[in-house]
Amino acid sequence: MRIKACRKAHFNAAHRLYRKDWSDEKNFEVFGKCNNPNFHGHNYDLTVAVSGEIDPETGYLIDLKILKDHIKTEVEDYMDHKNLNEEVEEFKELNPTAENIAVVIWNRLRKKLDSKYDLEVTLYETPRNFVIYSGE
Numbered sequence: 001m002r003i004k005a006c007r008k009a010h011f012n013a014a015h016r017l018y019r020k021d022w023s024d025e026k027n028f029e030v031f032g033k034c035n036n037p038n039f040h041g042h043n044y045d046l047t048v049a050v051s052g053e054i055d056p057e058t059g060y061l062i063d064l065k066i067l068k069d070h071i072k073t074e075v076e077d078y079m080d081h082k083n084l085n086e087e088v089e090e091f092k093e094l095n096p097t098a099e100n101i102a103v104v105i106w107n108r109l110r111k112k113l114d115s116k117y118d119l120e121v122t123l124y125e126t127p128r129n130f131v132i133y134s135g136e
């Protein structure tokens with residue numbers, strides 16, 4: 001019997017959407033106010049969903065305390081109150097869009113979880129804008 005166990009998390013971070021290889025005009029045309037050279041911030045809400053089989057001995061799919069600890073080290077400690085473009089290695093050459101942030105989070109958590117689990121991350125950049133990534 002497959003089931004999904006989820007943990008919510010939150011962080012805030014600053015970013016700027018732009019491409020170094022584009023002119024200022026093109027960056028502004030494509031990214032608008034998100035291209036502000038002085039950066040801007042978001043309160044990101046994250047849901048991490050792990051799926052798999054319930055262990056009949058423990059009744060757990062995964063110990064949610066362990067999932068909480070991975071999210072803390074891999075996402076919250078790593079991204080909270082950071083300037084993503086300047087302080088987070090993965091975004092030195094990668095535009096920190098919601099899509100790319102979700103992929104980076106997925107990759108970091110994937111490395112911490114047993115391959116028997118499937119993983120999906122849902123990242124809200126604003127209360128109405130969100131992306132979902134499950135590694136496909």
Ligand SMILES: Nc1nc2c(c(=O)[nH]1)N=C([C@H](O)[C@H](O)COP(=O)(O)OP(=O)(O)OP(=O)(O)O)CN2
Pocket residue numbers: 017034096097098099125126127128129
């Ligand atoms: N596909 C994407 N589109 C946009 C992204 C993104 O990451 N992926 N990001 C942005 C901006 O960074 C930001 O998310 C938009 O903020 P804002 O303009 O404040 O959004 P809204 O006005 O729509 O605010 P709501 O609170 O959601 O109404 C833009 N596009």
Ligand SMILES: [Zn+2]
Pocket residue numbers: 015034040041042
């Ligand atoms: Zn933004």
